[in-house]
Amino acid sequence: MPSFRSFQPPSRLLLGPGPSPVPQRILDALARPTIGHLDPAFIGMMDELKELLRYAFRTGNALTLPVSAPGSAGMEAAFVNLVEPGDTVVVCRNGVFGGRMRENVVRLGATAVMVDDAFGRPIDLDKVEAALKAHPGAKALAFVHAETSTGAVSDAAALCRLAREHGALSLVDSVTGLGGIPVEVDAWGADAIYSGSQKCLAAPPGLSPLSFGEAAVAALKARRTPVQSWFLDLGLVMNYWQGVGARAYHHTAPINMLYALHEALLMLREEGLEAAWARHRANHLRLRDGLAAIGLHLFVEERARLPQLNAVQVPDGVDEAAVRRRLLDEHGIEIGAGLGELAGRIWRIGLMGAGSTPENVDRVLEALGAVLGRKPA
Amino acid sequence: MPSFRSFQPPSRLLLGPGPSPVPQRILDALARPTIGHLDPAFIGMMDELKELLRYAFRTGNALTLPVSAPGSAGMEAAFVNLVEPGDTVVVCRNGVFGGRMRENVVRLGATAVMVDDAFGRPIDLDKVEAALKAHPGAKALAFVHAETSTGAVSDAAALCRLAREHGALSLVDSVTGLGGIPVEVDAWGADAIYSGSQKCLAAPPGLSPLSFGEAAVAALKARRTPVQSWFLDLGLVMNYWQGVGARAYHHTAPINMLYALHEALLMLREEGLEAAWARHRANHLRLRDGLAAIGLHLFVEERARLPQLNAVQVPDGVDEAAVRRRLLDEHGIEIGAGLGELAGRIWRIGLMGAGSTPENVDRVLEALGAVLGRKPA
Missing domain, CATH: 3.90.1150.10 (Aspartate Aminotransferase, domain 1)
Structure with a gap:
């Protein structure tokens, strides 16, 4: 060799x-000594991290945590936890990441109803409304708030409202949005949203902040089938991130990456x-x-x-x-x-x-x- | 707040x-400035990383790379890529992680035939042989080489041989084994194996080295159904890690964690x-x-x-x-x-x-x- x-x-x-440039202060946090994922000191840091993520997402959602993998896994976590085989999901596609959402839906054995707009255009609300009307039992409306492949933003508040009016969960990709433009999870009434560590949060790539509101948690609890991914099963992940007293081991958290995200969010709050x-x-x-x-x-x-x-x-x-x-x-x-x-x-x-x-x-x-x-x- | x-x-x-203690030299590598995942310099580092992983695994397998998430995701990557709905998998359970393998099989819509041994005991070869004989069409034999939950090692060479003799793929968990005890992928004829960064490799948690041999790659190519996980679909992941010329973007690699794993493997090779x-x-x-x-x-x-x-x-x-x-x-x-x-x-x-x-x-x-x-x- x-x-x-x-x-x-x-x-x-x-x-x-x-990824965007990572400030030295965040790299310094990344390189602090690794400790155990069940260490009481680490668990205290996790609680702060959840609180800081709620600040960034503008939400009070209890289920707010970083998925232990890049944004693509955050997307998959949102879909595999909320969508079951046989469900119908209205998916907006005005860029590459809308197409990836479709892949997630199809691989779940669910049906994706596509609403297409030209790459670079914002999502057309009238077309979405028509699709939701045409598919009255749709489980979710999935869309990309900030399309990384085109640089276009769509009206997330209006899209979440449309979903709610039609009894569908809103499932929002804001990988590139969070920290750079308003992301108002509670004001929008977004049901599920995920982001990435390596864009406007300025941390290295490898984590995907995610937040589920009450309706999404209710859907998770009402599932008829197990979540197809063991690693991304939020019912299990929550036992580690939210467990009170007996915090159950699920997977080994990416300790140092979480140090970095904690520091990045502190910097965001300071600014x-x-x-x-x-x-x-x-x-x-x-x-x-x-x-x-x-x-x-x-x-x-x-x-x-x-x-x-x-x-x-x-x-x-x-x-x-x-x-x-x-x-x-x-x-x-x-x-x-x-x-x-x-x-x-x-x-x-x-x-x-x-x-x-x-x-x-x-x-x-x-x-x-x-x-x-x-x-x- | x-x-x-x-x-x-x-x-x-x-x-x-x-996780095990991470040497300062590896923490220093972790904290080097983040660069892009498509940067030619980064791609050169990825090629070295694959070569170093082949050294650690004692294999010439082309498909050898780190999964961008902790060991649990490495396990899931092995199962979702090799096992299809309706398949039968013989799963050895002599600790917690054998039980987790069963979860992976069941969630795939496949059948898990369990071979149970007491926690703390090595896997009983006779029981495995009997199970393989009783289920002649089994797609794979899955077992944990080094059981993290009990501290017991099983005879991986013999288990891989049994799998081969019965026409089943061997699927090996060596999360705790790699770097600490002999892991001989080519000598064993192991078809699929995965490990973790945070045990005997001394890197922080968050990556799962994985290697697939020729028979596993053939099984991947012969699939009748798409891999249920988009994020872990090795057919797509390979286009990024192995692409020649037009390296296709799949997901954003965890850049800094890969710096750390590269350094950890360098240290292992130096020793x-x-x-x-x-x-x-x-x-x-x-x-x-x-x-x-x-x-x-x-x-x-x-x-x-x-x-x-x-x-x-x-x-x-x-x-x-x-x-x-x-x-x-x-x-x-x-x-x-x-x-x-x-x-x-x-x-x-x-x-x-x-x-x-x-x-x-x-x-x-x-x-x-x-x-x-x-x-x-």
């Missing part, structure tokens, strides 16, 4: 769709949610103006733009992959490619969490201008 | 069933697998002798003892939980309780990974003696 060495990551400014939202918005506007000055255009219409994830149209005749490679190699800046039907058509510039600063906006604008040979007008 | 502070873990010596096994064995013997000197007995018969996980019989009249609490509070040492039917009857003293040193053996013996009021004879 060749002789390998300790891995020293190159210096990068992460302005893609995630304040509203201040974090305002910062993400201000830096987005700075980027928008700077892009316009070098003749680049945002792909998403103004009312639906996510400030933390900016889809930029690739100009005609430009080799988008070559531009990304030069940004990385010559400027140490990572931006994202388009996914799915947007591959080759957009770049994705993330200004997420600690990455959302005026300095970073200026740096990526200058680098893009240099690579494309464009000067601000 | 109360005002929380950065979490500062108390000083602990981790001598329980895992050498055989040297690590010998160290675990020598410290186990030191512990055994020291326990005998204070009148404490190991629970597992000599031929089946795991050196890295020592089940100690709780003496009559001793409040085992009070002893563990005093070890933690007064001596800063964590040891484990019994699980399942062994709750209250044993302690579990782990000497895993970096925890397996003569100094740690002496420290836990001295502390146990002090708490129990026993002096070496």
Whole structure:
């Protein structure tokens, strides 16, 4: 075997769709000594972590915890716990992650009724209402609040209301939303929601914060069939995260990652949610103006733009992959490619969490201008 | 909300069933700056990581990678990829984790044929052979090589051979085995095996190394039904870990945890697998002798003892939980309780990974003696 060495990551400014830059303070927390997952001191930290997640999600939901795996597992946890074989779920698809929701539904032996919108457009409420009317027994309405693949935000409050009016549970993906734009779990009446640690929360990837409201917990308790995943069965996970007295061992928690998420949420609370939202918005506007000055255009219409994830149209005749490679190699800046039907058509510039600063906006604008040979007008 | 502070873990010596003590060098690797999961530098590190895992597992299996979640998810990955609804699986249960394997099989809509042995005993080969004969179409034989709940090791080579002779895939849990005792994937002809990062590999919890041999990959390709978990679908995960050229995004890899596992495996290779096994064995013997000197007995018969996980019989009249609490509070040492039917009857003293040193053996013996009021004879 060749002789390998300790891995020293190159210096990068992460302005893609995630992971976002992780502040040194969070990396320091990550590297604190590992202790046991049943240690009383660790369990005290878990209780704080749940409280901090409730702050971030704006909810009083008792069942609020981080799933011990990345956002994709958070999505799967939401589906496998709430949906049973034979159920019907209305799934909105206006990007790649809506398509992944469909995969989850189908693999459960349930039926996915798709509501499709063009990638980059917000979800059309009228189409959703029509689908819910056409499928009166639908168990859930599943949608992506902040589409990481396109940079479009949809009206989560209205979608949750539609679900409620039609007796369906709302199942919300806000992997890219949480911490960057308003996520109002209680005000929306969202029944189930999940996010990711590595976007606007500024922690490393590997955890998926999740929250279930009362109706979702009731659905979990009323299941006719066991949850198909043992690892993601929230009935069991809860015994560890919420157990009083006899806290039951379920799986070994990812101790150090939880230290990091705790620290990231502390930092978010110190800044304040509203201040974090305002910062993400201000830096987005700075980027928008700077892009316009070098003749680049945002792909998403103004009312639906996510400030933390900016889809930029690739100009005609430009080799988008070559531009990304030069940004990385010559400027140490990572931006994202388009996914799915947007591959080759957009770049994705993330200004997420600690990455959302005026300095970073200026740096990526200058680098893009240099690579494309464009000067601000 | 109360005002929380950065979490500062108390000083602990981790001598329980895992996590084991994480060396500073691995914590330092964990805390290196996060980079993107599609960054060419990161992908180079992933290739090294796979090679290092093949070293640890003693295999040339192409499909060898860390699942992005704890050992329980590694178990689930093995089952959901290899077993389909309607299949029959012979499951050996001589501890808690055999019971968890049964849960996985049942939730898949498959049939689990149980081969039960008493907790703490190795798996009885004759019973397994009889079960395989009685169920000639069984898809797999699933067993726990190193039972974390009891400290017993079973004859993995013989069990894999029995599976092969009866046309069943062998599906092996070596969460606690890997790095501490011989794990010989190719020599055994094990078809599927998984482990955990937080035991004898000395990394933090949160990753599950997994390896599939040719027959397992063939079974995966010949499936009649989709894998019920999208997140754990190895057909998709492989496109990210093994993709040549166009590496397809599947989920966001837990970047920093992978840095840590890479470093842990480098350290294992520097020491050498055989040297690590010998160290675990020598410290186990030191512990055994020291326990005998204070009148404490190991629970597992000599031929089946795991050196890295020592089940100690709780003496009559001793409040085992009070002893563990005093070890933690007064001596800063964590040891484990019994699980399942062994709750209250044993302690579990782990000497895993970096925890397996003569100094740690002496420290836990001295502390146990002090708490129990026993002096070496």
